[in-house]
Amino acid sequence: MPMSAVSAARPTYPGVYVEELPSSTRTISTLTTSVTAFVGHTRRGPIDEPVRVTSFAEFERRFGGLSARSAIGYAVHQFFGNGGTTAVVVRVTKAGSGQCAHVTLRSTEGHSDCDVLEVRAKEPGVWGNGLRVAVDHHTLCPDDTFNLRVFDVRGRARESFTALSMDADSDRYAPTVVGAGSRLIRVEAVGEGRPDPSGTVSKPFGHHLPDLAVDLTVKIGDVEREFTLYDPYCDGEVPCSVAELGLLLERKLRALPDAHGRHAFAGTEVTAFGRRLQVVAGSTDSGDVVRFLGECANDLGLEASVNPPVFPLTGGTDGEAPGPRDLIGSEADKTGIQALRQVADVNLLVLPELAAYEKTEDVLTVVSAARLLCQERRIFLLVDAPGKWTGAEAARAGIAAFDAVRGNHAGLYFPHLHLTDPLTGRLRAFPPSGAIAGVIARTDAERGVWKAPAGTGARLAGVHSLTVDLTDRETGLLNPLGVNCLRSLPATGPVVWGARTLEGADALDSEWAYVPVRRLALHIEESLQRGLQWVVFEPNDESLWQQIRLVASSYLHTLFRQGAFKGSTPREAYFVKCDRDTTTDEDIANGIVNVQVGIAPVRPAEFVIVNIQQMSGQFSQSGQFGQFGQFDQFDQSGRFEL
Structure with a gap:
């Protein structure tokens, strides 16, 4: 930091004046080199929206984890298992497929009986069918506002929104508050009024409670029990407020014997709000409706609105796997791989679903579009060899089809990997691009982007074997064609044994034949392009x-x-x-x-x-x-x- 020996202020006494000045020296920061984008089908997650994740656990939370129908899930798992640190995931489905689970909440307040609030899962998929919502009016303004809670299928509370209003002019307007704060649901007002509470809600009690020494019959689901609400010999002083009555009723209900394996009575909740009571069964089974039977219950006002303890969302369906056009997407709408235009830092692109495509022309169509995007955005594309390449001869014959899409912003890797499927515990074949991206990230961190991500140090972690055991001679035939081979070496195991771009065939004699040379140049170009932004509008x-x-x-x-x-x-x-x-x-x-x-x-x-x-x-x-x-x-x- 430069310092001036003369102060900007006028000196008033003899001596040395020191003033700190801001540095005028500009620097170019080193950017990321191995942020990997994964585009394809997942169990859940926002569609056509890039989401950054830094661990597989985070991927599970946002995108549902592994699925037999999702090659992306396994690729991300292998990426982090081989040293990857940051991934950008874009969920893509076939156009028009996939529905969001939903439920419509009703209101019976006053003289109305209509739909008032539609609750939808935030993203399409079967996963939304496991969501449950509960409503209560236990707020500071129990006559106007309500609380909304979201549970998962196991009954665990996931989200809670308090003091919501159905008044569009309120700063607690339900669609606005939930839309901004929820990662699970979105709501839409479809009528006037607020939704009814969950469970059974009593009529308003007067200022003086009625006689509580009565016998009540309660039925939760198909289980019926009888009990005495208040016994002066066992229950102490008689309740004198609605809140005390609620505590007494909750204690009595929880003491009743449950059906085998149930928690309906044992977990019952009784909440007092205003002059009313809300009784909810202690489960998230929508069939566990709390009903009070008989005249005594009616006298106490406990035969009022009867709803399930939670309102389950239904109708969610997974989207179908995307086709070639879905993966390519629209640049105008930022869909498919074009959604990556919204992300500043992406260095590698992985499309593992291409390996399963039956038609070679479909693969080439997507690779061609992805290659153009990579050239524009300075991204390097990792291409999986087609799954139908079952041997070196098939690879030599099939690589000719890639002549139309050869370029130095992509590299092709062969063969596929044999790994243990965490879902089944059995060995199965997987495309290698996810693991390759992890090896590249590990190599960049340990040595630098200029080091070839290949050799004995580029070991593929967790790989049991390769689908094709290539010999030296077979590797020698594929390497000059621009195919990066994976080998299984003695005492080392499966490793990456090639570092050429698709333009790295000997016949093309390209100066961008090698992956590390191309990626180093991309890194320098991007760093200089960003680091020299300050030059704009400076005197030339x-x-x-x-x-x-x-x-x-x-x-x-x-x-x-x-x-x-x-x-x-x-x-x-x-x-x-x-x-x-x-x-x-x-x-x-x-x-x-x-x-x-x-x-x-x-x-x-x-x-x-x-x-x-x-x-x-x-x-x-x-x-x-x-x-x-x-x-x-x-x-x-x-x-x-x-």
Whole structure:
């Protein structure tokens, strides 16, 4: 941080004045390199909306976890299992498929009897059929507002919204409050009035409670019980308020014997609000309706509105797996893979559902669209070999179809992986892209984006075996075609054994043949593009050009010191040019500043050739090889002589 020896204030006494000044030096920050996007079908989650997750547990909460119908779930699981840290998931379904579970709440207050509030699961899917909602009027304004609680199928409370209003002008308007705060449901007002409470609600009690020493009959579901509400010999002082009556009634109901395996009576809740009581069975089974029978119950006002303890959502259906057009999506509507245009940081793209497509043209259609998106957004696409490639010969024959979509923003990996399915405990085949993305993330973290994500360090964790056990000869035939092979090596296990882009076939002779070279360039391009945003609208003169050279060179020098470039000096590793040669007077007049950046990337050592020469040794008289200290001469042929 620069400091000035002269204060901005006028000196008043002899001495040294020190003033801190903000730094004018700008820097280029290092961006992410391995944030991976997964696009496809999941059990639940928002449709066509990118969601960032940082663990598989978070993926389970947001997207429902593993499903036999979802290749994405397994790919995300393998990604985090192999070292991935951040994923962006986009749920895609077939257009028009999938319905949200819902329930419509009614109101019988006053003289009305109509639908007032529609509750829907926030996302389509069968998962929504497990949601339950409960309503009560236990608020500070029990005549106007209500509370809404959301439970899951196991009866666990998931969300709660208090003091909701059906008045559109209120700041507690139910659709607005629930829509902003819930991750499970959304509500819509469909009529006037507020929804009835759950369970059985009494009529309003007067200022003086009626005689409570009565025998009551209560029925929950198909189980009927009798009890005495108030026994002066056992229950102490007689209740004198509605709240005390509620506590007494709750204690009596909970003491009744339950049916086998039920919790209806034992978990009963009685709530007092205003001058009323609300009685709810202690379960989330909508059939456990609390009914008080007989004249005594009627005298106490307990034969009023009778509802289930919870209102279950129904009608939810999973969407069908997306087709090619669904995956590609619409750029205008930001659907399918085009939804990634809403995300700033995505480095890798995985589409594991393509491996199961029967038609090669469907695969190529999606890969072509994804490749164009990747070129525009500086993303690298990981392509799974089709599942029908059951051997090296099939792969050699099938790779010719990819000639139409070859590019340096994608890499193809073969064969598939054998892993234990956590849902069944059995071995089955999976496309490798999710695990490959995890290996890339791990390699980037340990070595850097310039290190090829391949070799003995690129081990595939959790993989039992490969669907095709490739030999050296078969690998030697596929590698020059731009196919990245996966191998199972002795003492190492399954590893990634290729680092070429789809443009890396020998016949194409591309300068972007290698995955680490392409990804390093993408990383530098994105970092410079963002790090030089401050240049916009600055005066286009030599002072600006000098600052650009300084900032860009500083960033590249950091990468050079980390080993990203070849060369022993910075001059051999990179250059930055921004001056009168790159930016002419015409460019200045048009508001253009041109920056030229050159790098010398480190290419992977794909072929390691070791020359071995056999030496003829001589035995000493003792029968042992002579030691180096005993040799007198070393001749030009490379042999030692005694």
